[in-house]
Amino acid sequence: MTAEAPVQTAEAKAAYDTRWKRVMDCVELRQPDRMPVAMLATFWLAKYGNISHRQLMYDYEKTAEIATRAVLEFEPDIHAPFILAIATGNALEAMDFKQLQWPGHGVGEDHPYQYLDREYMKADEYDEFLFDPTGFYLQKYLPRVAGCFEGIDELPMWPGLHYFRLVGAMRAFAKPSVKAAFEKLVKAGEEAERLANHHAAFTAKMAALGHPGSYVSTAVSPYDYIADYFRGARGMMTDLFRNKDKLLQLLDKARQFLTKMTINASRASGNPVVFIPIHWAPDAFMSDKQFREFWWPPFRQMLVDLIEAGVIPMPLWEADCTKRLEIIKDIPPGKCIYWFERTDMVKAFEVLGDVVALRGNLSPSMMTTGTPQEVDAAVKHLVDNVWNKGGKLILDCAFGIPDETPIENVRAMFGAARKYAG
Amino acid sequence: MTDMNDEERQLVDSLAEMREDEALPLANKMLLVDNKDPIRVLELCRTAMDLVGKRFEEGEYFLPELVLAGEMLETIGAIAKPLIKSKPGEEPKKLGKVLIGTVHGDLHDIGKNIVTFMLDINGFEVKDIGIDVPVQTFIEEIAKFQPDVVGLSGFLTLAFDSMKETIDAIAAAGLRDKVKIMIGGGQIDETVRNYTGADAFGVNAVEAVALSKAWMGVAA
Incomplete structure (x- = not known):
């Protein structure tokens, strides 16, 4: 990695600005000069670069080289922060991260990483989390999700300590288990810093070559935060009945700190777009009544607050959210990108066309098992029925390029976009 | 199931309507205090689950109701099943x-x-x-x-x-x-x-x- 930032030529700056404007025109519901195409890929890059999934996660330089090659070949208008999103193996290992299994670490060397749905917070711990979120993190949550935090739970509860009591409390830092934790944390921190530096170098290099990033920071909806990362699927679904009031309180509390965290992260990253993968909104997952009561209100407020702070939220509505379209339409127009996975894009355009930019959504089954001709036809379908009718569409696959996609199908996707929409 | 007394109907309704706080104590009472036939209690549970399944099919219930219903059934089953003095061949015939x-x-x-x-x-x-x-x-x-x-x-x-x-x-x-x-x-x-x-x-x-x-x- 070179210490010096690469120089952006005037020509590259013009290309960069043109690409970014294309996307921002969509966000602001203006007509861009042509349909932008986005590129997000995770383990597809291993196929493209002919290396193992494990190597892609562990080898910073190799992954950067392959990602660079892909961006230069396909010339997307915006690309994902590939290094930050994929080359996390060393950092995860240094943390002894427990919520994920990744290539060579719980799953095969050529398998994708997979999240472990577990109960990371027990049903009777709502009060503790609500009373003191930071204390709950230090005492309970962090040691459960990453081994590097084991020992941190032996630190005292800080609120209440004062004056000479603080002197006594300092003894905790002399405990061997606490010292060991700090040593592991420093090492994990150094590795995370290396990852961040490689990400920054890749982003700077891409910018110098005229290619803007789609987003850098990510966020989560309050409901998904509690469901996925604390209570687990089963716990969360039963909490809707068994712990309803406390869940509603925690959703509101989480909304507040998630909003602050997201605004700070977006400002620090220098990219206003924040990627928000949405897991629990699909039509099949809860009733309209439950969606309106639990899921949408805290997320809507979060979107409004993010927008007011200058953030451009980009939720990826996973699975089919057709029945939610009328509800999620209720946001300030011209401020967001709604990325849909399996929701019919034509229907989404009909309902949301005058409110948000759209992103997506070539089908994973077609991308992986179909022919380039089928990909071409699928792109044409979106161009004819969304883009040509005034839809501010950023073309992408349903959830980025599926890992198994033949390279000729990706070429067909980008080729068709240029052929049919500029 | 039509031949239900009031208490039995209350069990079916409370299970089908996700009133866990009512359903579980009632099932406990029926099984452990009143010594009601555990097979009968499980039949009532099945009737309630049929209603849950039907409401799921009709788009009234979603995954949260199925998960909670499953947990309630599991809890009652864990109490009822050891009480069954079954004879071979008495289990209901499965569809497949x-x-x-x-x-x-x-x-x-x-x-x-x-x-x-x-x-x-x-x-x-x-x-x-x-x-x-x-x-x-x-x-x-x-x-x-x-x-x-x-x-x-x-x-x-x-x-x-x-x-x-x-x-x-x-x-x-x-x-x-x-x-x-x-x-x-x-x-x-x-x-x-x-x-x-x-x-x-x-x-x-x-x-x-x-x-x-x-x-x-x-x-x-």
Whole structure:
């Protein structure tokens, strides 16, 4: 990695600005000069670069080289922060991260990483989390999700300590288990810093070559935060009945700190777009009544607050959210990108066309098992029925390029976009 | 079930309407204080689950209700089942046997568990062989369990190939004609069904039950 930032030529700056404007025109519901195409890929890059999934996660330089090659070949208008999103193996290992299994670490060397749905917070711990979120993190949550935090739970509860009591409390830092934790944390921190530096170098290099990033920071909806990362699927679904009031309180509390965290992260990253993968909104997952009561209100407020702070939220509505379209339409127009996975894009355009930019959504089954001709036809379908009718569409696959996609199908996707929409 | 007294109807209603705080103490009282026939209590539970399943099919109930209903049934079953002094042959006849598992490489199980629960409450004998199931394990389990239907689950796109390999191997082992195969999961559609050679796909647990019933010649 070179210490010096690469120089952006005037020509590259013009290309960069043109690409970014294309996307921002969509966000602001203006007509861009042509349909932008986005590129997000995770383990597809291993196929493209002919290396193992494990190597892609562990080898910073190799992954950067392959990602660079892909961006230069396909010339997307915006690309994902590939290094930050994929080359996390060393950092995860240094943390002894427990919520994920990744290539060579719980799953095969050529398998994708997979999240472990577990109960990371027990049903009777709502009060503790609500009373003191930071204390709950230090005492309970962090040691459960990453081994590097084991020992941190032996630190005292800080609120209440004062004056000479603080002197006594300092003894905790002399405990061997606490010292060991700090040593592991420093090492994990150094590795995370290396990852961040490689990400920054890749982003700077891409910018110098005229290619803007789609987003850098990510966020989560309050409901998904509690469901996925604390209570687990089963716990969360039963909490809707068994712990309803406390869940509603925690959703509101989480909304507040998630909003602050997201605004700070977006400002620090220098990219206003924040990627928000949405897991629990699909039509099949809860009733309209439950969606309106639990899921949408805290997320809507979060979107409004993010927008007011200058953030451009980009939720990826996973699975089919057709029945939610009328509800999620209720946001300030011209401020967001709604990325849909399996929701019919034509229907989404009909309902949301005058409110948000759209992103997506070539089908994973077609991308992986179909022919380039089928990909071409699928792109044409979106161009004819969304883009040509005034839809501010950023073309992408349903959830980025599926890992198994033949390279000729990706070429067909980008080729068709240029052929049919500029 | 029409011949219910008030207390029995209260148990069915409280279970079907997710009033857990009412249903569980009542079931406890019936089983442990009143010494009510545990088979009768389980029949009442099944009646309630039929209502839950029906409301799910009609779009009134969703996954949270199925999960809570499943937990309530499990809790009552754990108390009732040891109290049953069953005689062989008294168990109700099952509609058919379904073997289900998540294909190799994939660790997801939420959808599979819901399908298993729905098949079970709809009268199927279901054997769930877990997640990340190797091709060979499916073959061995089919030979041993002799299911009528095999359900392959998978959430990731890698499952397309895992499902295809599993179905190809079932055919190579000479077992393909003995079973109907259905596939399901977040990314599954007709394109994937065609690619894998499965008999059908379903987008939710209701469809899995409907497919299984149709294959067993039972009205849905």
